[in-house]
Amino acid sequence: MPTSLRLSVVVPCRNAEASLADALRSVLASDIARQSYEVIVVDDGSTDACQAIAARHADTLIRLGAGRRGPAYARNRGAELARGDVIAFVDADVRVRPDTLSRMLALMAQQPTIDAVSAGYDDHPSVPGLASQYWNLLLHLRTQRAGVAPGQFMAACGAVRRGAFFAVGMFNEWHFRDRLEDVELGHRLAEMGHETVLVRGIQVAHLKRWTVGGIVSEMWGRSLELARCLTFERARSLASSEMVHTFITLGAFGVATAATVEPAPGWPVTVSVAVLMLLIADRALFGFFLRRRGLGFALAIVPLHVLTQLVGAAAVASGWILRHTIGDPMPDPTTQAYAEVGVDVWPPVPRRR
Amino acid sequence: MLAQRVPNAPEDTEVIVVCAGQPANLPAMQRTLRYAQLMLAPAGTTIEELRVLALAQASGDIVTLVSGAESQPNAVVDRGLARP
Numbered sequence: 001m002p003t004s005l006r007l008s009v010v011v012p013c014r015n016a017e018a019s020l021a022d023a024l025r026s027v028l029a030s031d032i033a034r035q036s037y038e039v040i041v042v043d044d045g046s047t048d049a050c051q052a053i054a055a056r057h058a059d060t061l062i063r064l065g066a067g068r069r070g071p072a073y074a075r076n077r078g079a080e081l082a083r084g085d086v087i088a089f090v091d092a093d094v095r096v097r098p099d100t101l102s103r104m105l106a107l108m109a110q111q112p113t114i115d116a117v118s119a120g121y122d123d124h125p126s127v128p129g130l131a132s133q134y135w136n137l138l139l140h141l142r143t144q145r146a147g148v149a150p151g152q153f154m155a156a157c158g159a160v161r162r163g164a165f166f167a168v169g170m171f172n173e174w175h176f177r178d179r180l181e182d183v184e185l186g187h188r189l190a191e192m193g194h195e196t197v198l199v200r201g202i203q204v205a206h207l208k209r210w211t212v213g214g215i216v217s218e219m220w221g222r223s224l225e226l227a228r229c230l231t232f233e234r235a236r237s238l239a240s241s242e243m244v245h246t247f248i249t250l251g252a253f254g255v256a257t258a259a260t261v262e263p264a265p266g267w268p269v270t271v272s273v274a275v276l277m278l279l280i281a282d283r284a285l286f287g288f289f290l291r292r293r294g295l296g297f298a299l300a301i302v303p304l305h306v307l308t309q310l311v312g313a314a315a316v317a318s319g320w321i322l323r324h325t326i327g328d329p330m331p332d333p334t335t336q337a338y339a340e341v342g343v344d345v346w347p348p349v350p351r352r353r
Numbered sequence: 354m355l356a357q358r359v360p361n362a363p364e365d366t367e368v369i370v371v372c373a374g375q376p377a378n379l380p381a382m383q384r385t386l387r388y389a390q391l392m393l394a395p396a397g398t399t400i401e402e403l404r405v406l407a408l409a410q411a412s413g414d415i416v417t418l419v420s421g422a423e424s425q426p427n428a429v430v431d432r433g434l435a436r437p
Contacts, residue, residue: 055408056401061416081415 003109007037007101007159008082009090012074014044016092017053019207024057026095032102040081042074050092070177075155076170079162088159089182093208096157103202104159115164115194116186118154120144122203123292132210133293134301135218141288144200152198153186156206164194179222212304216311223312227319248281249309278306371407373398 009027013020020041027039041054042062054061062077071091079087086108088101096119104117120143125136143154153160155171168188171181189196210218256274259267279286282305289298368389374396376382383391394406404418 051408052405055404055416055418059418061408061418063414063416065414 008084010078013092072171072173072181095205116160116196118158118198119202151190155182223315252277
């Protein structure tokens with residue numbers, strides 16, 4: 001559906017040559033008139049062929065130079081240069097469908113009260129391998145579950161009105177350098193009265209290849225950051241359902257381990273109960289894997305799932321300890337000092353409550 | 354057409370024009386785009402390859418790439434890093 005809204009597509013990337021061309025081609029294959037949108041790639045210090053790939057497909061390339069500044073910083077720099085009424089963020093490992101961006105724009109044109117629209121991951125990730133299939137399907141399920149909750153924004157493929165984005169202070173590049181910056185932005189948008197929606201029917205493909213180590217690292221970083229940022233009022237609601245699942249899994253694992261290390265009469269029953277606890281806690285997840293990939297896949301991912309949950313629980317505990325010993329991660333002292341006395345800096349630093 | 358696509362380039366903007374083959378109107382182009390750096394690539398070089406060549410020549414932090422029509426040269430506008 002044609003709309004009068006002009007669109008800027010911002011694609012941050014760092015060493016993403018494996019998927020960047022695919023991602024950019026999918027954006028350029030969108031069913032939107034080419035003259036009504038621009039594509040801005042922000043290269044965050046890549047050492048691979050990202051810049052050359054961007055030059056082939058993008059309208060503008062921003063080179064941030066050597067070093068890594070993180071996706072929040074990169075997206076903010078891209079947004080500053082964007083000229084569109086709506087800014088769509090698309091990750092370098094995401095393939096949009098031809099109608100993804102046009103449906104987002106159409107929704108925002110039809111409903112002016114909606115300030116941000118996010119897409120979810122689809123349920124047939126193309127990257128093979130148990131780890132990639134597991135994690136990408138898990139992300140699909142999470143975005144499907146999250147769709148009903150307010151304040152959802154997914155920067156992997158999310159569009160936001162320019163005015164709303166700048167009014168709330170863009171991505172928080174000081175506090176959330178690597179992860180959760182989009183979740184935090186969604187909560188901040190909602191908190192400041194901007195309506196955000198995650199439309200389950202608008203979907204994109206995740207092209208990221210995951211290893212077990214990568215999943216563990218992601219889970220650790222995400223959970224650690226989640227726990228360390230709990231002092232911010234707006235981030236409190238982040239730690240809800242995920243943690244309940246994590247601690248139930250941890251409890252089940254502990255019971256099963258204790259029963260097998262020091263076997264007592266009736267230990268098979270204890271282990272069975274623990275496994276049952278695990279299945280009940282994540283029944284929706286295992287049921288989903290069972291339906292989509294069969295019994296073999298659902299059973300095969302149990303050890304990986306337990307591992308990620310254990311890592312998540314350990315990271316949450318570590319984050320809690322860090323928060324109560326070192327405190328929150330903060331911007332550099334000068335920036336923070338300016339923010340505390342109310343002097344605006346750019347980009348804005350979120351003030352403590 | 355190229356001059357219209359690269360309008361009012363500020364003094365601190367580096368403008369690079371990469372052409373596939375030698376254009377017939379090269380002297381006129383040089384007169385019109387005095388501030389531009391002209392590069393000639395072999396005839397038959399694709400638009401995508403021209404863009405990569407131009408990028409390699411650009412020194413700015415922000416590079417805007419503007420493609421002409423198939424028969425038109427490719428241009429790169431290289432802007433300094435701007436902050437609001």
